[in-house]
Amino acid sequence: MTNGNYQYELTQKLSFVRYGGTEQELKAAKIILAEIEKIGGKAELMDFNVPAFEIHRCSMAVAEPYEKPIACAPFGLGGDFPEGIELRPYYAARGVEEDYLGMESLEGYLVMIDSPTPEAYKLMIEKHASAFAVIQGKHYDPHAADNLYLRPLRPKFLKHGRLPGFVITAADAADIIRSGAERIRIETEFTETRHTSRNVIAFIPGTESRGEEIVVTAHYDSVPVGTGSWDNATGSATILWLYKHFLENPPRRDMRFIWCGSEEQGLLGARAFIEQNPQEVEKIKFCFNFDMCGTVLGANTLFVTGKDDLVSYARQYCREVGFSAEISKIVHASDSAAFADKGIPAIGISRRTNTAEIHTVHDTMAPLCPKSLALTADFAIGMMERVINSAVLPVELGMPDDLIEVLNKRFRG
Numbered sequence: 001m002t003n004g005n006y007q008y009e010l011t012q013k014l015s016f017v018r019y020g021g022t023e024q025e026l027k028a029a030k031i032i033l034a035e036i037e038k039i040g041g042k043a044e045l046m047d048f049n050v051p052a053f054e055i056h057r058c059s060m061a062v063a064e065p066y067e068k069p070i071a072c073a074p075f076g077l078g079g080d081f082p083e084g085i086e087l088r089p090y091y092a093a094r095g096v097e098e099d100y101l102g103m104e105s106l107e108g109y110l111v112m113i114d115s116p117t118p119e120a121y122k123l124m125i126e127k128h129a130s131a132f133a134v135i136q137g138k139h140y141d142p143h144a145a146d147n148l149y150l151r152p153l154r155p156k157f158l159k160h161g162r163l164p165g166f167v168i169t170a171a172d173a174a175d176i177i178r179s180g181a182e183r184i185r186i187e188t189e190f191t192e193t194r195h196t197s198r199n200v201i202a203f204i205p206g207t208e209s210r211g212e213e214i215v216v217t218a219h220y221d222s223v224p225v226g227t228g229s230w231d232n233a234t235g236s237a238t239i240l241w242l243y244k245h246f247l248e249n250p251p252r253r254d255m256r257f258i259w260c261g262s263e264e265q266g267l268l269g270a271r272a273f274i275e276q277n278p279q280e281v282e283k284i285k286f287c288f289n290f291d292m293c294g295t296v297l298g299a300n301t302l303f304v305t306g307k308d309d310l311v312s313y314a315r316q317y318c319r320e321v322g323f324s325a326e327i328s329k330i331v332h333a334s335d336s337a338a339f340a341d342k343g344i345p346a347i348g349i350s351r352r353t354n355t356a357e358i359h360t361v362h363d364t365m366a367p368l369c370p371k372s373l374a375l376t377a378d379f380a381i382g383m384m385e386r387v388i389n390s391a392v393l394p395v396e397l398g399m400p401d402d403l404i405e406v407l408n409k410r411f412r413g
Contacts, residue, residue, distance in 0.1 A: 004370030014233035020262025021195025048272035075165035095120025219263030226363035235290035270338035287346035289336035298353025303332035306345035
């Protein structure tokens with residue numbers, strides 16, 4: 001039985017901001033490399049470029065009929081206002097066509113929306129909005145401004161055009177609407193650049209290699225706020241423990257472990273591996289992904305990305321070993337999605353709770369414990385051994401039509 005202390009201590013070591021493409025992410029990669037070498041393994045770094053920007057200045061404030069600063073953070077790559085601009089605020093909620101009834105043009109408006117979907121972004125472009133602001137957090141959160149952080153607009157947005165964007169707090173958005181603000185003053189300027197991110201990759205050859213490979217993934221980067229302990233130092237620590245187990249207990253099939261960089265910027269590490277290693281990807285027949293494990297409170301969760309027989313397989317295994325888990329057939333918004341897009345079935349093993357937070361300053365070690373990390377690791381070892389050492393893999397390659405539609409929307413929509 002796993003005691004979880006190793007995973008917990010490694011999670012602590014990785015608990016610092018390690019945004020993709022930064023020196024802090026490289027520091028985390030070196031910690032993982034050192035741990036792999038310490039237990040007798042071998043790994044390598046795989047570099048890839050990520051879009052980035054250097055912010056020179058960014059400010060927002062109500063200009064009329066009163067003056068008040070607004071906390072904000074920019075979306076990079078969408079555009080800037082180095083000379084400053086004043087715009088009228090407009091709240092569009094979902095950002096769908098019905099939210100703009102009677103408005104032919106959004107030129108001269110700062111559109112405030114609840115969620116930055118590609119569809120909402122495309123519609124703002126088509127209606128010639130001058131800028132947009134995504135509303136984040138709860139109106140009562142005193143730390144809301146601390147949770148605003150810089151982020152680039154992703155390619156699936158930018159293919160529709162460039163639009164300056166920002167993130168603001170729910171409290172400020174509510175105040176703008178409630179107080180009847182008429183003009184918002186914005187000044188922002190940035191420079192586009194490229195940064196280097198990295199995957200950490202380790203390989204364990206199978207005792208009966210048949211050209212079939214199982215990939216095990218977890219992202220080790222974080223967003224620029226909080227310590228990223230739950231999301232996803234826990235997953236990174238868990239697959240390192242699993243790597244140690246399979247080093248000591250050689251698997252029947254080949255195994256590849258990937259600690260993915262820059263997941264938080266759009267699964268960039270997993271996608272870079274796939275793009276740079278097409279011949280290796282052809283060998284991969286199954287993916288196990290670990291994203292957010294180890295909370296004291298919460299439910300065990302299996303994200304099944306595959307056909308119905310994989311759902312049945314996961315459910316039956318849980319019953320056999322007495323493991324309580326919520327099983328969802330879904331495209332998990334994590335590294336496994338990039339492999340699923342190539343038709344590779346995946347199971348994401350996680351632990352979810354509404355008593356802890358991610359992507360905020362509250363993502364710390366506080367909600368985690370060794371016992372919960374051990375619970376996930378022990379279950380994973382059993383399920384993975386059953387798949388990896390099976391005479392015939394339990395499921396074939398391929399995705400059902402409903403998940404193909406989701407994957408197409410995510411990666412090409």
